[in-house]
Amino acid sequence: MTRPCIRLRRGILVAAAVGALVAPTAGGGAAAPPSAEGDLATRPSPSPSGGEVRALTPEVQQQIDQAVQQVLKEAGVPGVSVGIWTPDGGEYVKSFGVADKDTGQKMTPDLYTRIGSETKTFTVTAVLQLVDEGRIGLDDTIDKYVQGVPNGDKITLRQLAGMRSGLFNYSEDEDFFKALTSDPQRPFTPQQLLDYSFKHPVLFPPGEKFYYCNTNLILLGLVVEKMSGEPLAEYIQDRVLDPVGLKHTLFPTGNEFPSPHAQGYTNQTATGKVENSTDWNPSWGWAAGAMISRLEDLRVWARTVATGQLPDGGRLISPATQKQRLITPPTTIPGAGYGLGIFDVQGWIGHNGSLPGYESLTIYLPSARTTLVLVLNTDIGHDNEEPSTLFGDAITKIISPEHVFNLPAQPASR
Template structure:
């Protein structure tokens, strides 16, 4: 699979997009104890053992799946437990951190402001942030689509060290922006694709500048409340996770995996043998991710959200079409590469996003043609061999649905 450029681990900690590519590949099959809710359609019965085997192979503690298909039927399942070596089963209503799916919340608010005539996609960022180098030549559109060329603040070794030393640390968005703007640019504006969280943090601050209120308030008012997402929130300084929730785990520290998500062969073997326990990062403060990844949600809320994100209900019809049309391959020479647009990704026929930060991995996707939505989350990120569990599970689900359709 062709994928967008990789960056250092805290970049991974916000998005599994780089590992997602076009989610059409098949994955391995097999089994772990699980719970299934409601009548099981044929595709669900086929998928259950495959997903259980994947969860077992990737050492995932818990995972949840919510598929809604008008043609094939709806299917919801959970696998595993809320805690490492625990007995309390994962529940579909559990709250999890959604990582870079949060980018679509922030991007949606920006596009709503465009709809309202309060900002334009082709405005230079210098109009709002004179501190951005070459900001007169970088547009809001390029920042939303990760084509600004701005460096990524989460590649900073110092940031990784601070996160490891103090998981409860609260980071101010302006500090994150300063770190990001100090990074080398990747290319001239519009001349490539580079997944940079600096773009989204800048956009979050621009939303606050235009509206005069906090991004938390705007996301709540414009996205969560209209869609009835009562289990979702955008915390700005707290590391708390609402009950009920699973524990979130990772096997490597930020510093240890700064260049790659793949742990050493020795650590992988120890994890598989059970002699290396995962690190519990459930309450690590996500303020370092802010508008790029600090969101919290549930499977049910994410299902309602992704159907609106790639369907209707959040933007005007014209703006929604602009958003869908904006999604283009990240590698122009490879039409099969992962596609990205205005804070929106596409995986085969599914529009949505992936999300990853230490302890949690999420996939959300919706196919407007078939009306099928897929939501997957896992309480481990990444697996010891570097794979994003929810994305790997989503690959398997997409392949099965394609064969069953």
């Protein structure tokens, strides 16, 4: 009998475990990276009449309201918060539905949320900072830092960050699923997570295919710890969150969850029935998906991760390294490319996140200097689509019809 697979789910891209890479169609290819990363921040924004991004007029905002409410109803999503920011000062920040189905508490934009695979953008940023410092190289093989990795003498850090290692995804392992769902409060160590992966044979030679795999990020987290001499959570706090000014973003060490937060609802359970997963221990996601944030912090992070620039104009990542990050080869999904812990879908750059009970989407459209962030309190799909993608698609059809976030879900490996 087939049942849902627990995964730090798909992140952005769900690829069949051995699905072949296919090139995007000619009209929907991932955008090429800019010649200089600074271009992302300095490029002039087209006028609203130019068709790039529509001005957030009352009429457009009403259209967004209607689209969000329709998805909320059709997909059965309890609650969602949406933020859109344009360079001319346009702003749309609204919440819909409920944060708690039992009490009827309303969803509000100030709630903390689990951001799942958006954690990958922070972990890879830490890796790229170490690259800038000359302490590691993107083309170093992982066996230089972590022993016992299958094909470790052939898999590079670049391939890990770009989801092209060929390693098995630990969160697709049957024993892992049973361990997590039988005791969602239990903590996992990074080595335990790797053990679930390494008992499986490698899926393909390094670099041959794209395969979205959480194992890659666990390894990169260990590289950061080894080369920085700090726990990953502390390094990200000191070197990423503090410089960017993200005061409401954290890397939890257990199942702590700051208040206020929404209750999360999932069917990624042992029985397949919907359960409240708010207090599940996210250590099973660690460097691939354990972090927590809020809508406003994700607004700031969207531009920072897409450009490498700090809000004060300084650099988080050097222009040369950021340029490497934004090389986004095609994936198994037409119109979507994946770089180093970041994706490009029809020009929108960023990442999404999904883990039991919560989903998020944080993306930035460099050509229009526009940000879209949304957070919701379920990961239960609708018509085989991620709810975050349904919202992203509906909203971008209105605000950026030439750049629609149309990321179709792909079949899981089992």
